[in-house]
Amino acid sequence: MKAFTIFGFVVMLSSQALALQLDGTFTVASVSDPERYLKEDGSGKITFSEESPQGWSFVEAEKDRYKIANTVTNHYISCGSAEDDICGASDKAQLFQIHNDGDNVYSFVDAEDSLPLYAGPGNHLVLASSDFPPPEYLVFKLTKV
Numbered sequence: 001m002k003a004f005t006i007f008g009f010v011v012m013l014s015s016q017a018l019a020l021q022l023d024g025t026f027t028v029a030s031v032s033d034p035e036r037y038l039k040e041d042g043s044g045k046i047t048f049s050e051e052s053p054q055g056w057s058f059v060e061a062e063k064d065r066y067k068i069a070n071t072v073t074n075h076y077i078s079c080g081s082a083e084d085d086i087c088g089a090s091d092k093a094q095l096f097q098i099h100n101d102g103d104n105v106y107s108f109v110d111a112e113d114s115l116p117l118y119a120g121p122g123n124h125l126v127l128a129s130s131d132f133p134p135p136e137y138l139v140f141k142l143t144k145v
Helices: 002-021
Strands: 025-030 033-040 046-049 056-062 065-070 076-078 088-090 096-102 105-110 117-119 125-127 140-144
Touching: 046 125, 105 117
Parallel strands: none
Antiparallel strands: 025 033, 025 056, 025 140, 033 046, 056 065, 065 076, 065 096, 076 088, 096 105, 105 140, 117 125
């Protein structure tokens, strides 16, 4: 019982620390290709590009569920709910759980379906299928702007 109480306290503290670390604007790079940054392209797709990075903010909409917003266009990341859907930009926010994997590396998981986002084919941001890609495609490096 004592261990369970301590575990709950640690989870609460790490949740608070995560919220503090996500305050502000960040660039998002794929760990699998750190020279490519997340951006909204001209067609409304969310892609990874070597062009100048765009800023992203993480807004807690519900407890431990975040909207990911492009600070240039004010659009949100929206990926739908089907496996392997390519993410796009939308006025309507999709909620994600953000997991701090350490050293400014994070994973983004759809709050409804528990499917992670990953750096997919064609440099697109994609909602993963249950057959996950290699781990380095599932995590992203955040750098505060």
